[in-house]
Amino acid sequence: MSNFNPNVTKYAPLRFITAGSVDDGKSTLIGRLLYDSKALLSDQLLSLDKSKNNGEVIDFSILTDGLQAEREQGITIDVAYRYFSTAKRKFIIADTPGHEQYTRNMVTGASTANAAVVLIDATQLDFKQLPLQLLPQTKRHSAILKHLNCPHILVAVNKMDLLGFEQAKFEAICAAYRTLALQLGLQQDIHFIPVSALQGDNIVHASANTPWYQGEPLLSILEALPSNEHVALDASHFHFPVQLVQRLDSDKQDDFRGYQGRIEAGSVKVGDQVRIEPAGRISTVSKIFSSNGSVATAQAGEQVTIRLSDDIDISRGDTLLAVDSGTQANKKLRATLCWFDERALNPARKYLLKHSTQTVFAKINKVEQVLDVHTLSKVSESHSLNMNDLGEVQLSLQKPICCTRYQDNIATGSFILIDEATYHTVAAGMILDFE
Known part of the structure; x- marks a missing residue:
């Protein structure tokens, strides 16, 4: 599923996110990436030195978990953006939350990403259970990346040091993710890398602990990815x-x-x-x-x-x-919604739909199906969407908007829904088609 070519270098800046479940090590991986690529300032290095536990282990997550609540709870809540560059290209990293409650923040970071690093904590999986099951949030984030058309997915199997760098377990996880990709219909370019974010294995430099891994370390793959700006210039x-x-x-x-x-x-x-x-x-x-x-x-x-x-x-x-464009103004849409609000979708009420520079009233006429992230089946009996649900819906608008399908143009095929009473953003939408 990968067509990585280490001899091709792209110099355009690359936006990428880290995604996955809670405690998979996303913040630690970014911290290690910045540390090993020598992209830290002297005051950041001093903070890392002070963070050492028992004078040995560095807490790399302090580089991205900037909120006090994040440090107290040990989880990422907000999207933290970091900028760094190597001799080959510039990067913009979005460290997104793994907790289900903050899935909406992950969607925010992923909406502009050229690539995603999906971390899987190898120690949280039950290898006695066959077929091997990935965590629900790994499935949910992968489904979101599919709907957002994120072109490149790098699956970083983390904490391999705690499993003795066993090749068989790494390959079992790769097989489980390939099955997930097939079930979700992921067409993206997918790479698999065995890593230890804490110890630095296969992050910036190839690891001697994985002689059976013939691929490139994470940073080398990121440096060679095309930025894939799908914008028609015709x-x-x-x-x-x-x-x-x-x-x-x-x-x-x-x-x-x-x-x-x-x-x-x-x-x-x-x-x-x-x-x-x-x-x-x-x-x-x-x-x-x-x-x-x-x-x-x-x-x-x-x-x-x-x-x-x-x-x-x-x-x-x-x-x-x-003048000869096939794009038309439309009042009826089919779209995928990622529901953010704690209150479930209410089909009886109207929402504000913000698309590009226009805001119109919208009504959700029908919930066609909702993705069950546990079974990966699409449930058609549901008539609503709850927080963090992904579903396909039919909408009718107060007046027409000039839009395209999301797969044709991200900017003109996406929108958000706003609660007119609270002005909370309740959902992000990707247009599938027009009625």
Whole structure:
């Protein structure tokens, strides 16, 4: 399932997360990664020296567990971001919580990740039970990574030192995860690495304790992964949600009206025809302004101001598209929801759906199925979603939004649901299709 090529080096920055169950060693792994790659400052090294238990074992988790509550409880609660670089590339790490209660924070970190390091604590598994069963939170996080289309998964089998670096147990865990991947429909590039985060085996340097492992250490694999920025640059995919209408003054001789925002897909140039949704009007791009002043072209990821040749009623939430784009405004969606709120989904009430620069009322008409993370079966009898559930639903919107399927474009295919009474974010959604 892996197509790792150690001879291919990509220099684009890589965003990756650590995921897995409680006490799998995610924070320790990141601390060891930073320590062994010499990416720590002198004050951080001093803190590590003070953290030694009995003068021997370093507590690497203090580098990422910044909240006092995290240190008191010994668990990660919030998403901790760390930045470091090697001679080959730059990295942005998101240390996400393993506890089921904070799954929503894991989704936040995973939503922008190019890769995920899924830790499995080998000591928590019952090797007498056949077939070998992984922990529920490992299954849940893997299911979330599948729905978020995270392109690369690195399965780090941790605490191998406590199992005497037994090859048979490592291979049993790999087989169990391959079965899980098959059941979830994971199509991602998957790597397996036997590690000891505390001792540093196969984190930055190859370990002499695993002569049977012929692969690269974790850092070497991360350095060679492509960043996989799936953003279409073709002009026919041009997608520009309007964030702000800019008016400089009311002088009729210089009636400047510019539409500001970020290009989410495709490219545009002066003279291109565009379609304005949801109105369906057609106009022509007359000028494009970027941070460098007036430009002739712009592409996905750039923040720009666009002027049109016609005065058209356009406001925040409207979208400029390539005139021949197949993208349409839709009022009925099918989507996967990851439910965050302690209160279960209430099909009788409306929620606020925030998509790109637009917020509309939404009603969940039907819960089609809910994933049971214990059995990995999809339950169709459920009519609601509880905290941390993953389910497929049908939604109807108060007014149409210009969106795509999540697999086609992450930025234009994702949304969040907000409780209109409390303004709590209750769910994250990935659009599957349109009705």
